[in-house]
Amino acid sequence: MKFDLDAVHVEGECADSALATRVLRALPRDVPVTHLPDARGATKPVSGARDPFGAGKRRLVIARRKTPFLIPCPAGSSKFACCGYLVLTLASNCPMDCSYCFLQEYLADNPSFQVYANYTDSFDELDRLADNARGRSFRVGTGELADSLAFDSLTAISRDLINFFAARENLTLELKTKTDEIGNLLAMDPRGRVLVSWTLSPDAVYRSSEHLTASPAARIAAARAVLDAGYRVAFHFDPLIAYPDAERDYLLLIDDLLDNVPPKQISFISMGGLRMTPRLRGAARSRFPGDPMLCGEDVLASDGRFRTFTPLRLSLYRTLAERFRKVGAEIPAYLCMEPASVHEHVFGAPPSRPATIGERLARG
Numbered sequence: 001m002k003f004d005l006d007a008v009h010v011e012g013e014c015a016d017s018a019l020a021t022r023v024l025r026a027l028p029r030d031v032p033v034t035h036l037p038d039a040r041g042a043t044k045p046v047s048g049a050r051d052p053f054g055a056g057k058r059r060l061v062i063a064r065r066k067t068p069f070l071i072p073c074p075a076g077s078s079k080f081a082c083c084g085y086l087v088l089t090l091a092s093n094c095p096m097d098c099s100y101c102f103l104q105e106y107l108a109d110n111p112s113f114q115v116y117a118n119y120t121d122s123f124d125e126l127d128r129l130a131d132n133a134r135g136r137s138f139r140v141g142t143g144e145l146a147d148s149l150a151f152d153s154l155t156a157i158s159r160d161l162i163n164f165f166a167a168r169e170n171l172t173l174e175l176k177t178k179t180d181e182i183g184n185l186l187a188m189d190p191r192g193r194v195l196v197s198w199t200l201s202p203d204a205v206y207r208s209s210e211h212l213t214a215s216p217a218a219r220i221a222a223a224r225a226v227l228d229a230g231y232r233v234a235f236h237f238d239p240l241i242a243y244p245d246a247e248r249d250y251l252l253l254i255d256d257l258l259d260n261v262p263p264k265q266i267s268f269i270s271m272g273g274l275r276m277t278p279r280l281r282g283a284a285r286s287r288f289p290g291d292p293m294l295c296g297e298d299v300l301a302s303d304g305r306f307r308t309f310t311p312l313r314l315s316l317y318r319t320l321a322e323r324f325r326k327v328g329a330e331i332p333a334y335l336c337m338e339p340a341s342v343h344e345h346v347f348g349a350p351p352s353r354p355a356t357i358g359e360r361l362a363r364g
């Protein structure tokens with residue numbers, strides 16, 4: 001196990017679940033385990049902790065999810081040109097600690113790392129989705145409120161997921177990660193239905209802001225390994241951070257990527273600028289006061305978020321898009337949480353409808 005845990009709490013009705021059994025078997029002996037009739041209290045901030053959000057990341061709660069697993073991407077909005085992504089919430093929070101992570105705000109009141117013991121119930125929701133929309137294809141990801149693979153050596157959830165999606169023609173699973181935890185993946189046959197995506201940042205951002213993540217070189221090496229094992233791969237350049245030398249560093253990063261992963265084998269790329277609500281910016285700066293990446297030139301935008309000064313942001317988008325265009329492969333690309341006008345400025349054409357983009361990315 002690569003990440004430290006201070007404690008594990010198991011909700012009573014989940015004690016005999018397959019997930020709890022696997023986790024408790026794989027857990028280091030010195031991690032205390034508590035059984036609780038109702039785990040809701042254990043998901044709250046650790047009282048008296050100097051950094052309650054950070055402490056929550058090291059407290060694993062195995063509980064039953066009582067609300068739907070499948071939701072439209074919470075970042076979606078009529079203001080943005082969206083990508084039609086569907087989110088499958090099988091876990092909440094992440095053992096890594098990126099200074100810019102939106103979970104610092106989104107999960108401030110429930111920061112414990114939760115994994116849902118009844119996660120296979122989500123398969124019924126997915127089958128209903130597919131049955132009700134025959135002929136359509138959907139891209140479904142587990143990496144929105146958690147990293148898809150961070151604790152996979154402990155939970156092995158990826159194995160059940162891959163088996164399920166491998167047998168569904170019109171559903172594509174996206175596992176999104178900043179780790180190199182691919183052991184379970186390499187033992188499975190995804191039958192072309194599983195896409196693994198990595199968020200990539202230059203070394204300067206990794207060192208300054210992406211604590212406990214795998215290095216960019218390790219992420220690229222992991223991508224190459226899963227590609228060779230039959231998975232599709234994709235890459236997110238999000239958040240793009242406009243620091244001095246950013247343009248040079250991002251281009252070097254793309255060179256490293258393309259030296260290892262042929263452009264024709266990249267299913268898609270996405271880009272998104274650094275964006276933070278005032279509350280997130282306050283939380284991030286207070287938890288990471290020495291991180292220069294949080295202190296760039298930003299302005300409060302009309303959606304209520306601080307965003308990198310628009311000319312700097314657009315220039316970075318265009319530089320990256322141009323670099324991918326030059327390699328000659330038609331790599332599908334989209335922008336996350338940007339309006340249609342920015343999409344048009346970067347790619348020279350208006351974006352397609354979210355459902356159309358979603359289908360295109362799902363089919364590959």
Ligand code: SF4
Binds near residue numbers: 103147
């Ligand atoms: S890896 Fe992703 S989910 Fe985890 S802390 Fe970083 S940004 Fe947040």
